[in-house]
Amino acid sequence: MTPTEKLQSLGLTLPPVAVPVGSYVPALRYGNQVVTSGQLPIRDGKLLFAGKVPQDTTLEDAQEAARVAVLNGLAAIADVAGGIDAVERIVRLCVYVNSAPGFADQPKVANGASDLLADVFGENGKHARSAVGVAELPLSACLELEILAQVKG
């Protein structure tokens, strides 16, 4: 199955690419690499999960937020790469989790995004990853993530 078919079989659709607020772009291609801007758990223009994990947003909701944000990132990549099937491999994922004092399960939050990437791209979806707990995030989002991918010439 292609990534497009795999997305369909999972009942997922790539959202429209959000317009950035400022002098930057949602994703940028350089050579055969594409890097995204920081992606938030925004759907239909609305932030879905705000505040610190786990006190304001539960672990489960934060995992869902990671899925929403990674879909936004894939949409941004598809937009500059000529479609999601042009992705050769997901290289790196960095997940910043808005963390309440003592919260140390950033990897579990990030798995929401990593598992989706593995589901959609199979072996080519396995990536290097960093997950850290930050103090604050834009719009008080519960997480922000960025993706680096290799795309076809």
Next chain:
Amino acid sequence: MTPTEKLQSLGLTLPPVAVPVGSYVPALRYGNQVVTSGQLPIRDGKLLFAGKVPQDTTLEDAQEAARVAVLNGLAAIADVAGGIDAVERIVRLCVYVNSAPGFADQPKVANGASDLLADVFGENGKHARSAVGVAELPLSACLELEILAQVKG
């Protein structure tokens, strides 16, 4: 206008490259990419804006800090690339903002740097960007940022 001419027309000069404290370099070229080390809002060897935004450093001062830090980054890039006009495109900017509890305007702070990059490089200055709120920074700086650029062969 070249980036050099554009900088002049804006009344800006690239500062001397700061000497890093440790076994690292201000910027490194690999292939046709250059990545900078984390840049602080330092001018003439002195940290300009310290502490958390917005309680210790106002939003406006933090935007100015972003301009100072991004100029330091451009100086570091120019140093290893053979001048600022060798920059083909700004690829990515990551801005870490020393954020007071509840501060969620990291993108507005980062715009200080992004707008300057767009002013100097035009379309080639539009980049992918992440902006996050961190707990502490070196020298208690109000922000730190790093730049990834493509340079001419």
Next chain:
Amino acid sequence: MTPTEKLQSLGLTLPPVAVPVGSYVPALRYGNQVVTSGQLPIRDGKLLFAGKVPQDTTLEDAQEAARVAVLNGLAAIADVAGGIDAVERIVRLCVYVNSAPGFADQPKVANGASDLLADVFGENGKHARSAVGVAELPLSACLELEILAQVKG
């Protein structure tokens, strides 16, 4: 001396590569670059230094943690590059330090990793670097770091 010989002369050994918890890999090669996942100060499966610097982990212990984590990263790179002598150059190091309020010596912590890289790789070990203070980290580790390297074709 090769990096392998240099490691031996320093009395250091690359540890076995830790198995990641989730749909990601310890390090990934794309073209002639290798990026690692976030590395923790884990040895023999046990986290060595936890909590905030300097209140829970001293500055000196955090520097040792940086050495342990960077060795884990080098092991992950060697695993996908065909040995540590295949490293052409260390490009970038990012160090996230679990920072107590007011702690601003992230660069001193990161020097633990940077100095080891310079010791092992000489001039080729000098890299671009960012060091920031984060709010929380996986397993409450005192730091997390990631490495970008260029490897031989």
